[in-house]
Amino acid sequence: MNRQDIRRFEAAGLFVLFFLGGVIHTLTHTFVLITQVADKLMHEGKLLDELLKTYQGTGFLVMFAVWFGAMMLPIFLALLLKSKKGYWVTTIVGALVVLANIAHAIAHISIGDVTNGIANLVMSGVTGVWAVVFMLQLARGKV
Numbered sequence: 001m002n003r004q005d006i007r008r009f010e011a012a013g014l015f016v017l018f019f020l021g022g023v024i025h026t027l028t029h030t031f032v033l034i035t036q037v038a039d040k041l042m043h044e045g046k047l048l049d050e051l052l053k054t055y056q057g058t059g060f061l062v063m064f065a066v067w068f069g070a071m072m073l074p075i076f077l078a079l080l081l082k083s084k085k086g087y088w089v090t091t092i093v094g095a096l097v098v099l100a101n102i103a104h105a106i107a108h109i110s111i112g113d114v115t116n117g118i119a120n121l122v123m124s125g126v127t128g129v130w131a132v133v134f135m136l137q138l139a140r141g142k143v
Contacts, residue, residue, distance in 0.1 A: 003143050004082075004138060004143055005082075007134055007137065007138055007143045008078050008079070008082070008087075008138065009078075009079075010134055011078045011090075011094075011131045011134035011135050011138070012075050012078040012079050012131075014127045014128070014130050014131035014134065015074045015075040015078055015094065015127075015128070015131045016075055017123075017127040018071065018074075018098065018101075018124050018127045018128040018131060019068075019071045019072055019075065020123075021120065021122075021123030021124030021125075021127060021128075022067070022068065022071050022101065022120075022124055023068075024119070024123055025116065025119065025120045025123065025124065026064070028116050028119065029116070032113070032116065070097050070100075071097055071101070073093055073097065074090055074093055074094035074097060074131065074135075077089060077090040077093060077094070078090050078094075078131075078135065084139065084141070087135055087138040087139035088139045090135045090139075091132060091135040091136050091138075091139045094128070094131060094132045094135055095132045097128070098124075098125070098128035098129060098131075098132055101120070101124050101125065101128060102121065102124075102125050102128075104120065105117045105118070105120035105121040105124070105125060106121075108120065
């Protein structure tokens with residue numbers, strides 16, 4: 001195995017951590033939703049109904065599918081594409097997804113959801129940027 005393959009696998013691993021950060025972010029959303037409405041809804045006996053209504057909406061499910069698909073795409077690109085052009089494609093796609101995720105984290109911070117925003121920046125932002133830097137090194141022939 002050469003240095004380029006090792007760097008590709010390192011980048012793919014970092015993209016996996018980036019993806020897992022997004023999963024944890026989603027679980028945090030769920031936890032916040034439950035804690036914000038649990039007392040009121042539990043007393044009314046409607047907690048489960050509200051949670052199911054939130055997570056069964058078609059738009060909500062499509063958003064999750066598209067977002068998680070977009071976050072997984074750089075993993076597969078890093079593993080499958082082994083050419084200079086492939087490295088550039090992975091770098092560009094990875095950078096766009098990571099930047100969108102960072103913008104999402106900043107949006108959380110700007111509306112007062114500071115803990116969730118910072119956690120997302122740390123878990124996904126750092127690993128995502130690191131993965132993009134590794135792919136950029138491959139694309140530029142620095143490895």
